[in-house]
Amino acid sequence: MKFMDWLDERLAVRQVIKVMLTEYYVPKNINFLWSFGVLIMLVFAILVVSGIFLLMYYKPDSHLAFDSVNKTIMMDVEYGWLFRHTHAVGASIMFLVLYIHMARGIYYGSFKAPREIVWITGYILFILMSATAFTGYLLPWGQMSYWAAQTITTLFEKIPFIGPDLVVWIRGNYIVEDATLTRFFALHVVFLPLLLIVFTAIHLYAVRIVGSNNEDGVELTKEEKKHGKGIPFWPVFMSKEFFVMSVFLIFFFYLVFYQYKFAMDPINFTPANYLQTPTHIYPEWYFLAFYEVLRGFFFSQNLGLIAFVLSMFIAAFLPWLDTSPIRSGKHRPIYKILFWIFIADFVFLTILGKLPPTGLYAWLGFAGSLVYFAFFLALPILSKIEKKKVAGGR
C-alpha cells in the first residue's frame, strides 16, 4: 500500500476513487436499461481499438481505398477481417444502444430539470456519432458508400443562396471524389472522435453532478441514497454492469461472426462508380427513419428537407416541450401511450425507409412522419393537462 500512499499524496487518488466510484451513489430502483450508458462506452472503446487497427492498413485514396479494405484488410492481413467486421458491426450496434439509452431517457423523463445539460450534451453526442458514422461509411469506397454520400451531400443544395456553393465546398469537387474521401477520412479519424471524447466528458461530469434518474422519477438526495435508497457505483452497480456487458458481448460477437450482413451491405462490395447509380439507394438502418421523413413529407423535396432537419433535432428540445411536473412515464398513463406510439412509429419509419418510396409505401411514410412530429407537439398540451391535475390534486 506504500505506492498508493505515495500516489495519494500527489494525486489524491483515494479521494478521487471515493467521489467517482465508492461513494458515488446511484438509485436502487433502476433496471438494466440504466446499464446502457456504460455499454455505449464499451462499444466506443471497441470502435476505437478496431479502428486503430484498420487505420494501419487503410489507404484514403479513391484509387486504393476499396482494395485496401477488401483485399489487404479482408484477405491478406492476419485477422484483418475480424477488425473490419467488429468495426462495421460496432458502428451499427452503437446506434442500437444509443437509441435504447435515449428511449430510456424519454420514457423515465430523464431529460427533465435538473438534467437538461445531461440531455443536451447527450443529444450532441448522438449528432456527432451520426456524423462519425456517415463520414466513416464513405471510406470503404463501395457503391453504397459513394451514393449515400452523394445523395446526402446533395441535400445541402436546397439551402437558400449558399446551397450550391456549400455542396462544392463540402465535397471539395463537383461530385463526390477523392477530395471528399480524404476530408471525410480526416473528420472520421481525428476531428469527430476528439469532439466525441470532449462531449462525453461533459456528459459524464453533468451526470455526476445531478445524479442518475430512477424508475419513479423521484429526486433522491445523497443522504437518502447513502442510507438505503441507493447503491454505490463501485462495486455494487458495476458488478451488475459487468454481467450486462458479458451478455451484451455474446450478442455482439454473434453478430460479428455470423450475422454481419445488416452492417456490411453486399452492395458495398462493388467498387464506387460515379457513372452507375444503384437501383436502390438507402442509408444504414439507423438513419432510415429520418430518411423516410426526408423523402415523404408532403411529397415535396423542400418540405422534406425541412422536416428531415427538424426530425433530427426536435428531440433535443424535449426538456422545454415536456414541462409536466410528473417526471417518470411510469406515473403518466397518457404519456405512456404516446411513448409507445412514438416507438412503434420510429420502427415503422425505419422499415419504410428501406422500401421503395412508391404507392402505398409513400403514403404510409407520410402518415408515419406526421405521427413522429405529433408526438412532440402533443407534449406541451399533455404537460398543461397534467399541471392542472397535479394542482387540483393538492
Place this chain on the structure above:
Amino acid sequence: MKELKILLILVIIVLIGYWGIEPYAHSVMYGEIKHPDFEYKDIPKNIPTTGDPAKGKELFIANCASCHGLKNDGINPGMDDNTAIASFKVVPPDLSNIGAIVDEHFLAYFIKNPQDATKNPKFAMPQMAQLSDEDIGNIVAYLKSVAKKNLDGKEITIEACSRCHSIKYQKIQAKTPEDALKEYLGKVPPDLSVIGRAKDVEYLESFINNPQNLLPGTSMPRLGLTKEATEKVVTYLDKIADPHRDQRRTLGIWVIGYLLVMAGLTYAWKKKIWKNVH
C-alpha cells in the same frame, strides 16, 4: 422478472425492425430469384449432338479455326489476339474444353445462331449458316471428345469468364483489353474478385444461367454452362470472395464460448455483491 420482461420487449422490437429492414425489404426490392433452367428449355433440341468426331475435326479446321484455337488437339487459331480484337472487339476463346462445360444442345444451337442462344443481339460470333445440322452434330461430337473432364472451379471460371472479366485479387486479367470491351459491350464488365460477397450463391447461379432474367438488357451473354460447371464456378467465386470463412466460424465458437464463461462468472460475482444489498 421485471427485467426479463423489459428484455423481452427490447428483443421483440429489435426482431421486428430486423425483419423489416433485412428479409422483408430485400424481398420487396429484389423480388424472388428465378430458379436456373439447366435444361435450357427454350433451345431447340432437334440439332444432333452426336456424330463422327473425326469428321467434326475436319469441319472445325475448315470453319472455326480461322478464329478459334484448340490447344488440346494442337490446333492454333488462324489469327492472333490483336487481329481478333481489331475485328471483333473481343478475343475468341480457345475451344479445348468447351465441350465439357457447356450444355451440348446449347452448344449445337449456339453454333447455328449465337445471338439467339446467348440472348445477346450483338454477340461477336457470326451465324454458321453454311453448316448443316449433321455437320454441327459432328463438330459437337468432336468438341466433346477432346474436352478435358473434371476441370475444377478455377479452370472453368478462367475458361468461361476471363475473356471479359478480370479477377484481380487472384491475379487473373481479362484476356480482352478494357477499351475493346467497352466498345463491344458498352461498359467494362465488373471485376469478380469479391462478387461472391456482393451477390449470394443463389443469385450468381441464376444470373450465369440466364443474365436477362435478373438484369434485363445486360450485355452479358448467356453462356449455356451445365449445372455442374455453373455450380463449380459459383463455389469458386464464393470461396475467393470470402477466403477466411472457416477461420471466422471456428474463432466465433471460441469467442462466444469464452464470453459464456465470462457471463457465468460475472453473474456469480453480481450475486455475491448484491446478497447484502436488499
